[in-house]
Amino acid sequence: MTGSSSNEKEGQVTLHYPMLSKSNYVAWAIKMKVFMQAQGVWDVVEPRTTNIVVEVKKDKMAMAAIYQGIPEDLLLALAEKQTAKEAWVALKVMFMGEERVKTARIQTLKAEFEALNMKESEAVDEFAVKVSNIVSTTRALGDTVEESYVVKKMLRAVSSKFLQIASTLE
Incomplete structure (x- = not known):
């Protein structure tokens, strides 16, 4: 059997997260949602039902995805957030307003x-x-x-x- 590492990783996609800026929140949020859906972690940010139990690993993966797409100056604002959902909502409020x-x-x-x-x-x-x-x-x-x-x-x-x-x- 001959195989290469690229064959073993068939079906995997490397995601290059967009970087959030002062003027691109809407496009950034759309892309991040799709990326997190592709990774299977979007449901911790926006659960379909109210009774969903958030898996800690999924939540940390979603938080990591969010952190990948934000500049360092926003990192401190999100550092106190305990869940990906809290971080997502905080960003939405910062950029979309009350x-x-x-x-x-x-x-x-x-x-x-x-x-x-x-x-x-x-x-x-x-x-x-x-x-x-x-x-x-x-x-x-x-x-x-x-x-x-x-x-x-x-x-x-x-x-x-x-x-x-x-x-x-x-």
Whole structure:
């Protein structure tokens, strides 16, 4: 039997954790959630049921994943947290704010979304990315945004050179 170490590790993936910064919390949280789900430890951070018993090993693995993705200046803020869930919630509060701050941010994003119009010189892809970023951030803050609403906005906001296409699509 001939085998190499790469064959023995087939199916394993090396995860490169994203680094949290002042401006990327939403994207960071989405990536970290997926990484922790892939490792089978996300359920200690966000249990599906209230009666779940947290396994200490899973909790430590989830905490290690969180620590991998934060800069050293945040390490001290999380050092007193006993569980991965506590650390996750603390980061969310630090970056997303308390409930009234979240509500204000959602209102600002909604106003920004409504005021958004495609510039004549702008490519459709560029405009779609702007729309997508606002919608994703709004959803990450806990607000619902219906896909049909987003599509209608995009059709209304396209530049005049695309009006014929937008009318046909409607």
